Amino acid sequence: MSVLVGIVMGSDSDLPVMKDAAKILDEFGIGWEMIISSAHRAPEKTAAYARAAAGRGLKTIIAGAGGAAHLAGVIAGHTPLPVIGVPIASGALNGVDALYATVQMPPGIPVATVAINGAKNAGILAAQIVGATDPGIMEKIIAYKDKMARQVEHKSEKLQQLGLEGYLEKMGGSKS
Incomplete structure (x- = not known):
């Protein structure tokens, strides 16, 4: 390399x-x-x-x-x-x-x-x-950004499933 x-x-x-x-x-x-x-x-x-x-x-x-x-x-x-x-x-x-x-x-x-x-x-x-x-590096950057977007979507789905308090508990905190 x-x-x-x-x-x-x-x-x-x-x-x-x-x-x-x-x-x-x-x-x-x-x-x-x-x-x-x-x-x-x-x-x-x-x-x-x-x-x-x-x-x-x-x-x-x-x-x-x-x-x-x-x-x-x-x-x-x-x-x-x-x-x-x-x-x-x-x-x-x-x-x-x-x-x-x-x-x-x-x-x-x-x-x-x-x-x-x-x-x-x-x-x-x-x-x-x-x-x-460098098209090979460009593809890796695109994949990296796609992965970040999927992570955000996953977190949003979890928030909808668990609700505010449940999500905060999962994170180890609370809203207060």
Whole structure:
């Protein structure tokens, strides 16, 4: 399996969140690589990685960082590939600073940004990017979304069968 997605995080403390991107890419059968590289503490390494990514066959890069780090933006400034930013919850602002730093990019340097700690969605978006030109991956994405829709329908049917209180009991809670 060839590596098509790069996953970059600013610190090893981001790994518990960023692992979700790798897991969903595994589910879709998409090869990935993962590195730690900081936009501020290792700027040359980060820029070199971004500049070489397309030439090595990557199709997109997922970049996750906490605080007001600009990892996704720095990577986007050095690559023609689509970059997906994952703001990581940390510090006093619990990820809001990371969200603003990731989403507020200047014109010409776009970063697709998912929710705070939204690495799973970043992985799904990366799969959709790869799937745009790979029919096999596209079929897996369609099947994944169909499965989610069936799960919702199943839950709705159970709610109708059990009623409010019965469903809440099944979930381990109550309405009060």
